[in-house]
Amino acid sequence: MPSTRDIRRRIKSVKNTAQITKAMQMVAAAKMRKAQQAALVGRPYASLLNEVLAQAAGRYASFDHPLMEVREVRKRAVILVTTDRGLCGALNSNLFREAARFDKDNTVFITVGKKASQFIGRTRRSLAGEFYYKDNPQFAEARAVSKFAQSLFEKGEVDAVEILYANYVSTLVQQPRKLSFLPLGKIEAVSAGVGAVAETLAPRDDTNLFEFEPDETTVLGALLPHSLNFQVYQILLEARASEHSARMVAMKNATDNARQIIKDLTLEYNKLRQSNITKELLEITTAQMAMG
Amino acid sequence: MATIKLEIVTPEAITFSEDVEMVTLTGSEGEMGILPQHMPLMTQLQAGEVVARKNGQNLFLAVGDGFVQVTGERVAILTDMAIRAENIDEAKAEEARKRAEARLAEKISEEDAALVHASLAHATAQLKVKRRTHS
Numbered sequence: 001m002p003s004t005r006d007i008r009r010r011i012k013s014v015k016n017t018a019q020i021t022k023a024m025q026m027v028a029a030a031k032m033r034k035a036q037q038a039a040l041v042g043r044p045y046a047s048l049l050n051e052v053l054a055q056a057a058g059r060y061a062s063f064d065h066p067l068m069e070v071r072e073v074r075k076r077a078v079i080l081v082t083t084d085r086g087l088c089g090a091l092n093s094n095l096f097r098e099a100a101r102f103d104k105d106n107t108v109f110i111t112v113g114k115k116a117s118q119f120i121g122r123t124r125r126s127l128a129g130e131f132y133y134k135d136n137p138q139f140a141e142a143r144a145v146s147k148f149a150q151s152l153f154e155k156g157e158v159d160a161v162e163i164l165y166a167n168y169v170s171t172l173v174q175q176p177r178k179l180s181f182l183p184l185g186k187i188e189a190v191s192a193g194v195g196a197v198a199e200t201l202a203p204r205d206d207t208n209l210f211e212f213e214p215d216e217t218t219v220l221g222a223l224l225p226h227s228l229n230f231q232v233y234q235i236l237l238e239a240r241a242s243e244h245s246a247r248m249v250a251m252k253n254a255t256d257n258a259r260q261i262i263k264d265l266t267l268e269y270n271k272l273r274q275s276n277i278t279k280e281l282l283e284i285t286t287a288q289m290a291m292g
Numbered sequence: 293m294a295t296i297k298l299e300i301v302t303p304e305a306i307t308f309s310e311d312v313e314m315v316t317l318t319g320s321e322g323e324m325g326i327l328p329q330h331m332p333l334m335t336q337l338q339a340g341e342v343v344a345r346k347n348g349q350n351l352f353l354a355v356g357d358g359f360v361q362v363t364g365e366r367v368a369i370l371t372d373m374a375i376r377a378e379n380i381d382e383a384k385a386e387e388a389r390k391r392a393e394a395r396l397a398e399k400i401s402e403e404d405a406a407l408v409h410a411s412l413a414h415a416t417a418q419l420k421v422k423r424r425t426h427s
Contacts, residue, residue, distance in 0.1 A: 052370065
């Protein structure tokens, strides 16, 4: 039987925990809004890039590029995008479950985020490259990842590249999503960011008016890797938005649970206090009766 | 006077969107000036400076690599970096350039070298624009 003092101590410690989780929840909420905002400002860039892609692709239908080469898949690379820190619910474990489905022997991993590299190290899978991204992802960071994957593919070290990341569906729902990155099947529109539906490239009738300098092949050849870089950038932004909303929800649950525990403990404390008083009263009256 | 809309877009923001009289930029075939009613053109952009002439005054911007799409009424520049001359921190750019050069002197992998080259081009472009507006 715990004493009233023990219970009081426990209530205090749970209160402290609740305070911390509440603070983390607020921070995550603010960061989530920022991450969503960041994904939105990339939209004009995406639509302009799509326009340029459409024009270039429309001019050159039978375009051939090393990044479009389809080979028999003997070895594949997976770009695994996770968070750097924990306390974000099942976000990372869901991703790891998907990642574990890949064949250990013919898959190499390119990790983005600390949790991913820890996972690869723990499960003894092969690691091709290790990358990190800041709280506000920079385009340069995305480019580094994308370039690395492209060079692996071009050198023939892998025959396909896939990306695994937490797709932002809503504040409450984030799902692991697997995207094929390389080879490029066809020239596709880049996604316009969180929550946006990828538009299809509309064929344009005025493409023939355009003069290309030096020529279409060169421009398109430079555009393709670039649109891939941009795709990775969008994915990093989305992964960050997912992380912060997952953390916000996890911390909200933790705060609610802590409140419930405090309530239960307070009830128990009051009961105990009451019974102590009753016991004392009983002792006093019995003593008085014995005296009298 | 006829104007042409200049739009400079980076993944992080729309840096510039104004009507100007003339745009000078460095394409893959060298420097070129674009006036209103220019014929439709698509080219690659080299890191360097973009000069926009507005109301008879020249505005300078430092840009990274990218793409340029020109239609008769619009010049759209897609790039990974764009900074207006007045926002360039010269000391910072100089430091970045030195750091990039120092790293190039070391032995680094090919991917790293490409990245360093890019940041070197960024820093050099910024310095070029900044020093020019000074003199």
